[in-house]
Amino acid sequence: MTPKKIPLKQDVLQASVERINWCFENFSRICLSFSGGKDSTVMFHLTAMMARQLQRKISILFVDWEAQFSHTITLVEAMREQYKDVVENFYWVALPLTTPNAVSQFQPEWVCWEEGANWVRQPPDDAITDINFFPFYRTAMSFEEFVSEFSEWFSESRPAAVMIGIRADESYNRFLSIASTKKLRFSDDTPWTTATPKGHAYNVYPLYDWKTADIWTWFAQSGETCNGLYSLMYQAGVPMRHMRVCEPFGQDQRQGLWLYHVLEPERWALMCERVSGANSGCIYASGSGDFYARRQINKPDHLTWREYAFALLDSIPESTAEHYRNKIAVYLRWYQLRDYPIDIPDSQNSDTGSKDIPLWRRICKVLLNNDYWCRALSFSPNKSASYKRYNQRIQEKRQQWKVI
Template sequence: MSIYKIPLKHNVLEATKDRITWALDTLSRVCVSFSGGKDSTVMLHLAAQQARLMNKKIHVLFIDWEAQFSCTIQHVEKMRHLYADVIAEFWWVALPLTTQNALSQFQPEWQCWEPGARWVRQPPEDAITQPDYFPFYQAGMTFESFVRCFAEWFSQSRPAAVLIGIRADESYNRFLAIASARKQRFSDDKPWTTIAPGGHAWYVYPVYDWKTADIWTWFAKSHCCYNPLYDLMYQAGVPPRYMRICEPFGPEQRQGLWLYHVLEPERWAAMCERVSGVRSGGIYAGHDNPFYGHRKLLKPEHLSWREYALLLLDSMPQATSEHYRNKIAVYLHWYQKKGIAEIPDTQEGDIGSKDIPSWRRICKVLLNNDYWCRALSFSPNKPKHYQRYSERIKSRRKEWGILCNNE
């Protein structure tokens, strides 16, 4: 089934206000997922302002990634105080969460607020740092697992809304996250809703159809506050489409690492000490640098893409190599079951957002340090099950005859 973007004759601002009003009217509880970035800031402004008009209360979830700009922390504090009258609960979460470190093959994952580590900065005094605060929390769980479990916990087994500030215009994957016909909607006329795991909470995307220009036009006309880090990014020459505020070490986010070096040298030094690969990432993770294979993908001319992928696997630390071999073997076996005995070396569009199988795409995953292999349509493994999963797939590789260690 094809999915198309169909323009409607609606003002995105009025449409967003209608969506927020619907959520406040229809669902028992409403939580805004807030990152401090421009999209979630617009969403929190509009949700809080609408809650004031309707004499309602909202909740706010903020995940503190430890390695964050001072401007972002100050902006989050400002927003919390600005709308304190309508915020029933502001969850400032500073718990150990595992996420991807796309800067290193030796430490391909990192854990914010890791116990015993020398943190980049200290969390606020009122932040949630006790592991037993949330009954669903498990030590070192991934960010994705946390937010899924949080949504169900927040719902209290009743219909509830978690407002998420992602825009379909940002990437093909974000477009599919909202537009996929396989996802369950609250109703057919609410395409900007999807059911959350657990079956009680609903993800609501109020600003899903906004463009970057709409975001900045709204700030200019409303005079509402936004993260001042964007002004510093602009002064540093960062194009608006590359301005991102979130955890800093992922495949996309690492491109902004150099800004820490420029804007907060003391915090930069702490980050270099805290996380493997940060120093090299600050040097080589630029937008046009082919080092991580983000936009430009290069290989030795005498090798095919398959041969290059095997060379990259052989050059990695053993634990990292085995992880990728397992993932790639599952990927190749899936296509074998679909009747594709051998994926091609290259295909048109194979290094874009859409998963088009090829060995060149696999090379992109390896060069990108895409440890969770999102570009091959995988999700993060649950830490407590990972070892068992790894051993099982390793034995199956021998059965399938795919990517055994002698290949």
């Protein structure tokens, strides 16, 4: 049963302040995950103000993606200076991390701050660039692995809060991650908390019920520091739902690549040299129907969706195609053992939303969208340390299954 939204008897600002105060009452160690975006900036302001009132200290985690807007870096530096009296540790991370590159099938992932690469910009002098700073760090580990390991390391094996500025209205998946009744919470009356895998740290979402209008209303009424990039985005005609401040080459974020071209042409030239597919992503990522399609997709009239999927696999680099074949084989095998012993359907009318409906059309959507980890097929990223073994095991299984 899909969780339902239940209105509260207070406004979102009051509710958030209470949640932040609850964090200080229940945790001796608090860290904010800060990106420089509007949501995490509001969370930073509210939490730092509360810390001043309570005479407490907080820590900040900022993952620097190397390819970042100058306005974002300016904001991060300004926030660090504004609240230096309550910030105990500011972890400005500029280490090689692997993240999806949704604008290339030749380089479906890229590594920021990669050793030997011609970086887009230099990290600040006080940024964490020493690979030995964190005992858990592994070279080019994924971002998801890093933040998970960081939370456990930060907790020091004791209860700790890691505050994250995500909102349920941003996407259906984010709504479910907060509203899920299956996850482990701090307590039954704190649905806006989630226990991390090892159980010592808890992710806390104090702004989970805010809407975009609430965010901008707070900035307008408070007059507090905000990322100047948003004003430039507004002037450039970017819809509010597409205003994002984070690493630039993800499936959602790539729609804003053209802004680098317009606002920071010198940095854009370095990004095109640094990351495969950057320029093509700038040209095509805002379109629809074919390349990089998000919802509506097209196919050649003479092919079925199944035939089109195989044609797409044959058209991309073999190493990338083999990665997709392994994922698709697991997907087909799962449904073969359940509702579709012969084959999944080619298409049907209601298959363009977020719900995973087993269809060859959906598989084509994954391939056209450069969805490298096949999230639209309900997969999660593999841990980098075990990915090679996973590939070998699935390749052997495919010989038995004979599904692709």
